[in-house]
Amino acid sequence: MGLNNLIEFKGTKKGIIIQMDGDVSFAQIIEALNVKLETSRNFFKGAKVIGTEGRNLVVKEESILAEIFSKEFGMLVTSMKPYAPPKREEQKKTAPVVKAFDGLEEGLTKFVRGTLRSGRSVEFEGNVVVLGDINPGAEVIAHGNIAVFGSLRGVAHAGAGGNESAWVVAQRLQPTQLRIGSLITRSPDEDGGPTSPEIAYVKDKHIMIEPYL
Amino acid sequence: MGEVIVITSGKGGVGKTTTTANIGAGLAKLGNKVVVIDADIGLRNLDVVLGLENRIVYDIVDVVNETCRLKQALIKDKRFDGLYLLPAAQTKDKDAVSPEQMVKLTNDLKETHDYVIVDCPAGIERGFRNAIAGADRAVVVTTPEISAVRDADRIIGLLEAAELNDPRLIVNRIRLDMVKRGDMMNIEDMTDILAIDLMGVVPDDEHVVISTNRGEPAVNNETAISGQAFMDIAKRITGEEVPFMDLEQQDGFFDKIMKLFSFSK
Numbered sequence: 001m002g003l004n005n006l007i008e009f010k011g012t013k014k015g016i017i018i019q020m021d022g023d024v025s026f027a028q029i030i031e032a033l034n035v036k037l038e039t040s041r042n043f044f045k046g047a048k049v050i051g052t053e054g055r056n057l058v059v060k061e062e063s064i065l066a067e068i069f070s071k072e073f074g075m076l077v078t079s080m081k082p083y084a085p086p087k088r089e090e091q092k093k094t095a096p097v098v099k100a101f102d103g104l105e106e107g108l109t110k111f112v113r114g115t116l117r118s119g120r121s122v123e124f125e126g127n128v129v130v131l132g133d134i135n136p137g138a139e140v141i142a143h144g145n146i147a148v149f150g151s152l153r154g155v156a157h158a159g160a161g162g163n164e165s166a167w168v169v170a171q172r173l174q175p176t177q178l179r180i181g182s183l184i185t186r187s188p189d190e191d192g193g194p195t196s197p198e199i200a201y202v203k204d205k206h207i208m209i210e211p212y213l
Numbered sequence: 214m215g216e217v218i219v220i221t222s223g224k225g226g227v228g229k230t231t232t233t234a235n236i237g238a239g240l241a242k243l244g245n246k247v248v249v250i251d252a253d254i255g256l257r258n259l260d261v262v263l264g265l266e267n268r269i270v271y272d273i274v275d276v277v278n279e280t281c282r283l284k285q286a287l288i289k290d291k292r293f294d295g296l297y298l299l300p301a302a303q304t305k306d307k308d309a310v311s312p313e314q315m316v317k318l319t320n321d322l323k324e325t326h327d328y329v330i331v332d333c334p335a336g337i338e339r340g341f342r343n344a345i346a347g348a349d350r351a352v353v354v355t356t357p358e359i360s361a362v363r364d365a366d367r368i369i370g371l372l373e374a375a376e377l378n379d380p381r382l383i384v385n386r387i388r389l390d391m392v393k394r395g396d397m398m399n400i401e402d403m404t405d406i407l408a409i410d411l412m413g414v415v416p417d418d419e420h421v422v423i424s425t426n427r428g429e430p431a432v433n434n435e436t437a438i439s440g441q442a443f444m445d446i447a448k449r450i451t452g453e454e455v456p457f458m459d460l461e462q463q464d465g466f467f468d469k470i471m472k473l474f475s476f477s478k
Contacts, residue, residue, distance in 0.1 A: 115408060117370030118363055135366050135406055171254070 005173065008033035015048035016075065017083045018065070020055035029055070030064070037072055041177035051083025100162035101125060104155035109144070116140070125161065136176055142166070155179070164202045169212055173198040183207050215246075217319045217329040218450070219348035221372070223364030225335030228385040231421055231431075232443070233332040234262045238430040239447025241296035245327040248297040250289065250319075252344040253334035254309055257301035262289060264428020265298050274302040277314040283321060284327045292433065297326070307339045312346035319347030328450070337371060345372065351380040352412060357387050357398040367409055381412035383446065388417045389460045413446035415439050416460055 062080040069075045072131040108126030118137030127144035138154040143161035152170035154155040164181035185207040193196030199212040251259035271286035290296040311441035333344035355365040391397035418439035424431045431440035445455045
């Protein structure tokens with residue numbers, strides 16, 4: 001018959017895993033265990049039970065079996081839960097190297113349609129094109145270039161990831177503050193404002209502004 | 214079915230309450246059934262400006278808490294036939310009402326009135342959210358000052374995000390003499406940044422101070438230029454096309470004399 005196969009003690013480096021048949025009744029498991037007891041009562045004395053396999057046990061069944069293992073077999077029961085091998089140690093992740101965005105000629109670009117009103121903020125790890133104005137109080141933070149088909153009156157930060165080759169262009173360049181990479185500048189205080197499109201870029205560690213087109 | 218219009222600005226002190234009172238009174242004068250709601254709970258002013266302060270028994274918080282029926286809280290203005298006020302509470306604050314309650318309230322009032330005008334408090338927090346909750350359209354009030362325009366821009370962004378599209382602009386307290394000197398923003402500068410349609414321009418007028426203190430809306434004063442401007446705005450709300458007042462003609466007496474002697478530019 002194969003009563004022996006209904007319950008097996010599997011030995012591992014860490015201890016004994018109790019393997020059981022999941023299809024038969026619990027009573028049959030107990031019967032099989034008793035048969036095992038007759039032949040190998042002392043064989044497993046002192047061995048550690050580290051878990052079970054192959055059968056879902058309810059708490060009552062767990063404690064019945066645990067009692068038999070410890071009292072009859074003299075085993076040390078540390079767990080009656082389904083055995084789960086410990087996770088392999090996670091490979092240490094090296095800190096990712098932050099590369100400044102380098103798609104200034106050809107790269108990921110976000111298009112924003114409409115005017116950015118005060119309070120809005122657009123952040124993107126690439127170039128940003130705004131088809132509208134950037135009002136004072138609004139900001140665009142791009143890792144790449146910024147192009148504005150309208151008036152730039154808010155804050156624009158190009159090359160936000162550290163690439164100082166990024167540029168900012170606008171039909172009316174009148175930002176409250178302009179940043180490229182880690183450099184910051186603002187509009188000159190004289191009134192009037194620009195009359196033609198302008199581009200801002202970094203040269204010799206300064207932000208230069210000149211007419212464009 | 215009436216319309217719910219919220220009068221908002223972001224910035225405080227630009228004239229929302231004055232506008233609400235005058236537009237409400239103006240619309241009533243044109244024969245409409247109007248209710249003006251003060252949504253500035255804790256800092257109520259609409260009742261004072263309308264001169265109805267000492268007739269308040271119940272307020273908006275009583276209504277949403279069902280301490281009284283809506284009709285009991287509405288105060289009928291005896292000077293303007295068809296004008297009612299739903300006052301705010303003074304002893305509570307803006308957490309006493311929720312946006313959902315405001316929606317229900319304005320929906321109820323829409324059934325029985327042609328226009329429901331909501332006076333929005335300053336700011337962008339709970340009070341603002343309450344006031345815009347049930348609105349069909351929005352009117353943004355600003356003065357020709359850079360700080361007011363900044364705040365108006367923010368508010369317009371929030372209105373658009375709340376799907377109250379196409380808000381209209383009222384420029385309040387403009388002083389043409391200062392604009393001519395270049396000391397004050399002109400209308401084009403403002404519409405350039407704000408990019409919404411202009412609904413009205415109200416010149417700075419001493420009469421507003423006088424009328425507020427008396428509790429008499431300026432629209433009732435035939436000689437007040439601000440009253441005329443508010444009346445024009447009320448007409449535009451009903452869909453009537455009213456040309457913008459030529460403020461040049463409102464030169465003071467002294468200016469007229471100067472012009473006579475060609476001393477002014």
